[in-house]
Amino acid sequence: MSVWFALAWPSSLRRIVARFSVAALIWLLSDFAGVLPTFAQSKKSSTSAVTCGTCHVGVATSYSHAPMRHAMESPGANPALETHPNLSVQMGQYFYTVQTKDGKSTYTVSDGKDSLTLPIRWIFGQHSQTWVLEKDGHLYESLVSYFPRDNGLATTPGDQKITPHNLIEAMGRRLQPWETRSCFNCHATDAVAGDQLTLDHLRPGLDCERCHVGAQQHMADAENDNFKTLPKSLKRMDSESISNFCGECHRSWDAVIRNHWHGPAFVRFQPYRLQNSKCFSGNDPRISCLACHNPHQPANRNDVSYDSKCLACHSAAKASHASTARVCTVSKNNCVSCHMPKVELPGGHTSFTDHQIRVVKPGEAYPN
Amino acid sequence: MFFAPILQFVTKRDLILKRSTFEHVISSMAGRNCLKGFLLTFLMVGMSGLHAQEASPQFADLAARAAAARDQQNIPLAIELYTQAEQLKPDWREGWFYLGLLQYGANQFPAAIDAFNHLLQLEPSAVPAMALRGLCEFETGAYDDSLRDLEQSIAHGAANEPRNEQILRYHLAQLLVRAGRFQDALTQYKIFIEKQVDSPDVLLGLGLAGTRVRLLPKEIPETDRGLYLAAGSAGYAFLSGNSELAASIFTELFARHPTAPNLHLFYGYLLFQHDSELAINQFQSELTIAPGNIEAHAILAYTEMIAGRYAEAVPEAEHVLAAMPDMEMALIALGRSLGETGDPKHGMELLNRVLQSDPDNLEAHMGLAAIYSRAGRREDAYRERMVCLGLAK
Numbered sequence: 001m002s003v004w005f006a007l008a009w010p011s012s013l014r015r016i017v018a019r020f021s022v023a024a025l026i027w028l029l030s031d032f033a034g035v036l037p038t039f040a041q042s043k044k045s046s047t048s049a050v051t052c053g054t055c056h057v058g059v060a061t062s063y064s065h066a067p068m069r070h071a072m073e074s075p076g077a078n079p080a081l082e083t084h085p086n087l088s089v090q091m092g093q094y095f096y097t098v099q100t101k102d103g104k105s106t107y108t109v110s111d112g113k114d115s116l117t118l119p120i121r122w123i124f125g126q127h128s129q130t131w132v133l134e135k136d137g138h139l140y141e142s143l144v145s146y147f148p149r150d151n152g153l154a155t156t157p158g159d160q161k162i163t164p165h166n167l168i169e170a171m172g173r174r175l176q177p178w179e180t181r182s183c184f185n186c187h188a189t190d191a192v193a194g195d196q197l198t199l200d201h202l203r204p205g206l207d208c209e210r211c212h213v214g215a216q217q218h219m220a221d222a223e224n225d226n227f228k229t230l231p232k233s234l235k236r237m238d239s240e241s242i243s244n245f246c247g248e249c250h251r252s253w254d255a256v257i258r259n260h261w262h263g264p265a266f267v268r269f270q271p272y273r274l275q276n277s278k279c280f281s282g283n284d285p286r287i288s289c290l291a292c293h294n295p296h297q298p299a300n301r302n303d304v305s306y307d308s309k310c311l312a313c314h315s316a317a318k319a320s321h322a323s324t325a326r327v328c329t330v331s332k333n334n335c336v337s338c339h340m341p342k343v344e345l346p347g348g349h350t351s352f353t354d355h356q357i358r359v360v361k362p363g364e365a366y367p368n
Numbered sequence: 369m370f371f372a373p374i375l376q377f378v379t380k381r382d383l384i385l386k387r388s389t390f391e392h393v394i395s396s397m398a399g400r401n402c403l404k405g406f407l408l409t410f411l412m413v414g415m416s417g418l419h420a421q422e423a424s425p426q427f428a429d430l431a432a433r434a435a436a437a438r439d440q441q442n443i444p445l446a447i448e449l450y451t452q453a454e455q456l457k458p459d460w461r462e463g464w465f466y467l468g469l470l471q472y473g474a475n476q477f478p479a480a481i482d483a484f485n486h487l488l489q490l491e492p493s494a495v496p497a498m499a500l501r502g503l504c505e506f507e508t509g510a511y512d513d514s515l516r517d518l519e520q521s522i523a524h525g526a527a528n529e530p531r532n533e534q535i536l537r538y539h540l541a542q543l544l545v546r547a548g549r550f551q552d553a554l555t556q557y558k559i560f561i562e563k564q565v566d567s568p569d570v571l572l573g574l575g576l577a578g579t580r581v582r583l584l585p586k587e588i589p590e591t592d593r594g595l596y597l598a599a600g601s602a603g604y605a606f607l608s609g610n611s612e613l614a615a616s617i618f619t620e621l622f623a624r625h626p627t628a629p630n631l632h633l634f635y636g637y638l639l640f641q642h643d644s645e646l647a648i649n650q651f652q653s654e655l656t657i658a659p660g661n662i663e664a665h666a667i668l669a670y671t672e673m674i675a676g677r678y679a680e681a682v683p684e685a686e687h688v689l690a691a692m693p694d695m696e697m698a699l700i701a702l703g704r705s706l707g708e709t710g711d712p713k714h715g716m717e718l719l720n721r722v723l724q725s726d727p728d729n730l731e732a733h734m735g736l737a738a739i740y741s742r743a744g745r746r747e748d749a750y751r752e753r754m755v756c757l758g759l760a761k
Contacts, residue, residue, distance in 0.1 A: 176609075176611050176642065177611060177612070177615075177643075178611075178639070178642045178643035178646060179642075181643070182643075195643075195645065195646050195649065238742060240738060240741050240742050244676065253753070254734060254738075257730070257734060257756050257757070257760045258674070258730075258734075258760075260760045260761070262757070262760065262761060275741075275753065276753060276757070278746070278750050279746070280741070280746070280749075280750075281741060281744050281746040281749065282738070282741030282742040282743075282744070282749070283741070283742055283743065283744040284744065284746075368757070
């Protein structure tokens with residue numbers, strides 16, 4: 001915290017007030033200091049004393065609890081692993097254990113004769129977790145993941161068809177270079193520079209700059225009272241663009257179609273599912289990702305809270321303006337429970353809300 | 369199919385698919401039980417019309433002696449007797465087939481083509497004869513005819529039997545490269561890679577396809593073979609999942625052959641499906657070597673579109689279309705990019721133009737879906753998206 005005060009200088013009342021507010025907030029909220037990108041953590045900190053939270057206190061505070069902020073977790077302070085220090089599972093002829101002790105986690109696979117143990121350095125996911133492991137300079141996606149619903153380990157989604165032939169294959173799926181860049185780029189900040197992985201510089205989770213490109217420059221300029229170099233506003237993007245933007249990580253409709261992916265395994269790619277909906281329109285803000293989700297906040301798990309979003313179109317008053325938006329004859333509340341059903345991923349262990357909004361008929365197959 | 373038992377003699381060890389191998393197969397099978405098996409299969413496929421009907425005693429005698437000579441591996445005599453029998457009864461389909469087969473085995477390619485021509489006039493759906501004629505045409509240098517026959521016969525199932533598949537696809541792939549249909553050729557070579565066939569012939573052919581050299585492997589000067597073989601090895605490594613080995617081979621190739629055309633293009637093509645940004649780097653490198661390479665400009669524009677770099681794709685695609693106004697890849701890149709950068713009307717025109725000649729073009733439908741969506745044409749966008757879902761399956 002002393003860093004914050006030592007680096008503040010009174011050239012602007014606005015900055016003083018803002019910094020004091022943030023410092024006070026940090027002092028009051030014990031978990032805040034570990035989450036906000038502070039001066040000491042910031043890559044640009046050698047020339048800048050401010051962070052996004054200096055001015056945008058509310059949103060920064062809120063974002064510290066958002067899932068994207070925790071898209072990657074630090075191994076030493078991982079609640080899921082700390083509370084489950086001895087995880088194990090037998091998968092075919094291989095036995096897996098994930099052990100956590102003194103803030104360090106290890107991943108071990110054994111075939112009964114030999115075993116292979118590697119430290120867990122990168123934890124992908126806040127709740128369900130998959131680990132990226134390093135062996136002999138190569139990166140591997142762990143073949144088993146942690147699923148909170150089961151409180152245990154099971155096959156990593158997408159790897160069900162892999163039949164390992166040796167310990168290394170049983171440990172994990174070797175990642176291609178473009179996969180590692182893609183994975184780290186969506187789960188961490190400053191993990192990729194150009195076409196190179198920069199894992200020594202990465203900060204777990206997504207910082208503001210990851211979406212708000214230009215935020216660093218904006219901060220530097222703001223320090224000199226220049227507020228003209230604002231990051232590009234995402235609010236002004238239309239629904240089609242927002243879907244593509246979110247889809248850079250959550251997978252866009254284009255990406256899914258180009259890869260010829262289909263089946264329930266891909267229900268987890270929400271922008272693609274949303275754009276399959278009859279009601280999706282690229283110029284209608286009522287159906288954009290941001291109409292229902294605030295990326296700076298944890299996802300709202302209360303289905304009823306989304307009713308107003310549906311009724312923004314599907315109510316008697318609104319329907320007259322949009323002839324295609326029919327009014328539900330069954331209910332006016334808890335819309336998503338019927339129209340956005342939960343779909344179990346192949347292999348079980350976790351389910352996702354299907355964002356392909358539709359009238360679900362009994363016995364109807366998963367549409368894709 | 370009745371063709372299968374013949375080509376089944378091409379064992380995995382023989383996968384190089386050389387003429388000599390096939391000659392040996394044909395000559396060694398003549399007169400053996402396998403030929404009887406072949407004949408049985410041949411008859412079982414319902415080509416009853418191949419039998420000599422209402423045969424004269426003279427014809428029946430010739431046919432029997434021809435079969436006996438074939439059984440005894442007396443190929444010259446068998447060819448002579450089949451020829452005489454066909455003079456007596458020119459609609460004897462079985463005779464034409466054996467005559468063509470034996471002549472092919474004896475390197476008498478023009479005569480074999482003539483025999484298969486007769487059979488195919490009598491029985492246009494005789495796919496095995498079409499495939500064999502295609503192989504004969506390849507040997508005589510009638511490459512366009514060979515390409516047509518091999519492509520059609522494979523489309524009609526001639527390559528369904530695994531061991532037939534490789535000899536036919538290998539020849540087809542070479543001809544596709546020669547015809548400048550590099551994408552189609554690479555599709556054929558990918559089938560070899562899936563089967564882990566990494567013979568030098570396949571690697572060389574893959575290298576030629578990847579670097580877009582419109583020559584047959586046998587036409588490549590000895591001094592250049594190393595380059596294309598290495599390019600093929602890099603392609604093989606990449607397509608079999610070893611991208612790190614591929615990267616190292618390509619890096620070495622770039623260092624040793626800094627001005628060799630289309631090496632960066634090949635690497636970019638391989639990367640394209642996985643990482644459009646990396647692919648763009650390679651295409652840009654290609655264009656520093658060969659700024660006039662229109663195909664490189666086209667694929668760069670297309671990849672920039674895929675990467676969402678629409679503003680950059682527009683001038684690149686316009687540059688291509690100025691030189692090649694009908695190039696589909698550039699039309700799609702420009703159409704989609706204009707749609708995304710504020711000129712949806714022109715974008716739609718270009719994409720619809722693509723669909724007129726290629727109604728199932730996935731990217732054109734995707735582009736239209738995006739343009740309709742942004743325009744608030746909800747139902748049109750939904751329709752296009754559903755078309756895409758169907759095509760993507």
